[in-house]
Amino acid sequence: xxxxxxxxxxxxxxxxxxxxxxxxxxxxxxxxxxxxxxxxxxxxxxxxxxxxxxxxxxxxxxxxxxxxxxxxxxxxxxxxxxxxxxxxxxxxxxxxxxxxxxxxxxxxxxxxxxxxxxxxxxxxxxxxxxxxxxxxxxxxxxxxxxxxxxxxxxxxxxxxxxxxxxxxxxxxxxxxxxxxxxxxxxxxxxxxxxxxxxxxxxxxxxxxxxxxxxxx
Numbered sequence: 001x002x003x004x005x006x007x008x009x010x011x012x013x014x015x016x017x018x019x020x021x022x023x024x025x026x027x028x029x030x031x032x033x034x035x036x037x038x039x040x041x042x043x044x045x046x047x048x049x050x051x052x053x054x055x056x057x058x059x060x061x062x063x064x065x066x067x068x069x070x071x072x073x074x075x076x077x078x079x080x081x082x083x084x085x086x087x088x089x090x091x092x093x094x095x096x097x098x099x100x101x102x103x104x105x106x107x108x109x110x111x112x113x114x115x116x117x118x119x120x121x122x123x124x125x126x127x128x129x130x131x132x133x134x135x136x137x138x139x140x141x142x143x144x145x146x147x148x149x150x151x152x153x154x155x156x157x158x159x160x161x162x163x164x165x166x167x168x169x170x171x172x173x174x175x176x177x178x179x180x181x182x183x184x185x186x187x188x189x190x191x192x193x194x195x196x197x198x199x200x201x202x203x204x205x206x207x208x209x210x211x212x213x214x215x216x
Contacts, residue, residue: 001027001043008046017054021047025065028072037076044069063092063101070108079112090125103129103140110147118153126151139180142171146184149191158194165191182211 004027007020028043048065051058070085086109093101106129110122126148133141149164165187172181188204 001031001039003027004043004046008050011050011053017050020050021054024050025068028068032072032075035075037072038078041069041072041076041078044072059092059096060098060101063089063096063098066092067101067104067108070105074108074111083109083112087125099129099132100140103133103144105129107140107143107147110151113151119151123148123151137171137175139172139175139177142168142175142177142180142184145171146187150187154193161191178211178215182208182215185211 004020004023007015007023011017011020024043024047028040028047031037031040031043044065048062048069051062051065066085066089070082070089073079073085074082086105090102090105090109093099093105106122106125110119110126113119113122126144130141130144130148133144135141145164145168149161149168152161152164154161165184169181169184172184185204185208189201192200192204
């Protein structure tokens with residue numbers, strides 16, 4: 001962190017920006033490892049500043065830095081800023097034609113919303129990413145399907161919500177992807193919210209707990 005601080009000050013004074021960017025990213029990763037997420041976000045901001053100061057090439061690298069910054073903001077609890085940064089990541093990913101980065105940004109953008117609110121921007125972003133992804137099985141596609149199931153309006157789209165989550169869970173099983181499967185099973189209470197679905201919720205929760213225990 002101290003090295004990144006001095007490298008960034010040097011870059012602001014006209015020095016080489018590449019070392020400032022690299023040191024800032026390393027400092028951000030070290031901060032994240034200590035769960036100092038707000039500090040990590042500040043270092044990612046420094047990395048983006050260094051990239052701009054030096055007019056360093058690589059829009060894809062900037063896109064990945066934005067995604068890392070958004071994740072750090074989310075982990076720090078700054079959800080509004082995290083969503084804004086995920087939105088920037090998604091816009092840049094579209095311009096780059098990077099479907100993977102767009103999908104990751106969509107998952108981050110749509111992860112949180114106010115209870116009882118239908119976030120149409122999140123739904124559109126998830127659907128856009130799904131439309132661009134190849135139709136074959138993938139962990140990203142399963143994640144997008146599951147989160148779209150949660151975000152759709154439970155009053156108007158309940159049947160589709162249940163079908164999307166069923167499809168997502170089946171895909172995760174085919175992929176033999178326990179982390180993704182666990183996350184999807186944890187979405188079950190948000191989708192299967194009706195009283196007659198209590199046995200389904202309970203079974204999915206029990207499986208998620210078993211998978212988590214198995215993973216340590």
